[in-house]
Amino acid sequence: MTPPRVLTVAGSDSGGGAGIQADLKTMLALGVHGMSVITAVTAQNSLGVQGAWELPVEAVRAQYRSVVDDIGVQAVKTGMLASAELVETVAELIGGTDAPAVVDPVGVSKHGDSLLAASALDSVRTKLLPVATVATPNLDEVAQLTGVRVQSEDDLRRAAAAVLAYGPRWALIKGGHLPGEAVDLLTDGSEEHWLRAPRYDNRHTHGTGCTLASAIASQLAKGQSVPEAVAAAKEYVTGAIAAGFALGGGIGPVAHGWAFTGGTPGA
Numbered sequence: 648m649t650p651p652r653v654l655t656v657a658g659s660d661s662g663g664g665a666g667i668q669a670d671l672k673t674m675l676a677l678g679v680h681g682m683s684v685i686t687a688v689t690a691q692n693s694l695g696v697q698g699a700w701e702l703p704v705e706a707v708r709a710q711y712r713s714v715v716d717d718i719g720v721q722a723v724k725t726g727m728l729a730s731a732e733l734v735e736t737v738a739e740l741i742g743g744t745d746a747p748a749v750v751d752p753v754g755v756s757k758h759g760d761s762l763l764a765a766s767a768l769d770s771v772r773t774k775l776l777p778v779a780t781v782a783t784p785n786l787d788e789v790a791q792l793t794g795v796r797v798q799s800e801d802d803l804r805r806a807a808a809a810v811l812a813y814g815p816r817w818a819l820i821k822g823g824h825l826p827g828e829a830v831d832l833l834t835d836g837s838e839e840h841w842l843r844a845p846r847y848d849n850r851h852t853h854g855t856g857c858t859l860a861s862a863i864a865s866q867l868a869k870g871q872s873v874p875e876a877v878a879a880a881k882e883y884v885t886g887a888i889a890a891g892f893a894l895g896g897g898i899g900p901v902a903h904g905w906a907f908t909g910g911t912p913g914a
């Protein structure tokens with residue numbers, strides 16, 4: 648049987664922990680066929696981002712058309728889009744595709760390196776968020792995009808309302824950067840789903856956001872509803888964080904294959 652097909656539109660992380668590499672590993676682990684449109688190439692490792700180069704708009708468009716016109720997609724995920732021009736191009740492409748879109752509005756890496764030009768923020772708000780089925784900002788991205796500064800769980804509702812005002816069907820506000828339990832809020836403005844998991848203080852959390860968004864897209868492609876897909880994706884990313892491992896001298900990656908290795912840290 649042909650597996651469901653999922654497309655990631657994102658940047659390459661040479662260190663293999665985030666970006667396209669995290670997305671494809673997640674898709675393999677969750678049993679879907681992963682495909683990629685590369686928007687930018689980063690020189691990146693456990694210590695930070697040493698360099699980043701965008702691809703030309705024609706290269707992004709051509710990759711997208713090659714995949715969608717022949718193979719077809721059951722879900723799309725977007726990550727690092729680097730510039731206003733690429734954000735607008737990708738928004739137009741996914742707006743014209745009949746598949747759910749999970750938009751991870753990637754702004755900065757875990758090390759604080761910028762992965763999106765400041766001049767692109769307005770295009771994210773007005774072009775990309777309106778075509779999202781689910782938008783998955785972290786707290787820094789919420790602050791950049793909406794001005795809402797989340798300091799407690801109560802603020803997550805306010806953040807979600809501010810994100811929903813830009814037009815995505817659902818907002819998943821990731822409270823991963825708050826102290827205490829790892830709490831996220833999923834809402835479409837009427838239903839609310841609180842997702843809670845224990846916090847693992849192993850610091851090997853490079854690529855958590857990419858992994859979560861790709862897992863949501865994978866579950867949507869299998870036909871799950873948004874709340875079901877997000878709940879399953881949260882379980883997957885939590886297992887991957889629990890089994891995260893040291894690599895290089897800085898922040899190590901989550902373990903995408905944890906379900907195959909029994910969830911043993913670093914196995």
Ligand SMILES: Nc1ncnc2c1ncn2[C@@H]1O[C@H](COP(=O)(O)OP(=O)(O)OP(=O)(O)O)[C@@H](O)[C@H]1O
Pocket residue numbers: 665755756757784785786821822823824829830831844845846847848849852853854855856857858859881884885888
């Ligand atoms: N230490 C942790 N323990 C358990 N869950 C965590 C931890 N850190 C983050 N999470 C969870 O991981 C998911 C991703 O959230 P996070 O806020 O880390 O994304 P992100 O900052 O976009 O990640 P990145 O930019 O590295 O890809 C959320 O479900 C969040 O609650």
Ligand SMILES: Cc1ncc(CO)c(N)n1
Pocket residue numbers: 657658659660665666667689691726727753755756757762854856857
């Ligand atoms: C290429 C890439 N995309 C996304 C992230 C998320 O932080 C990263 N570090 N690198």
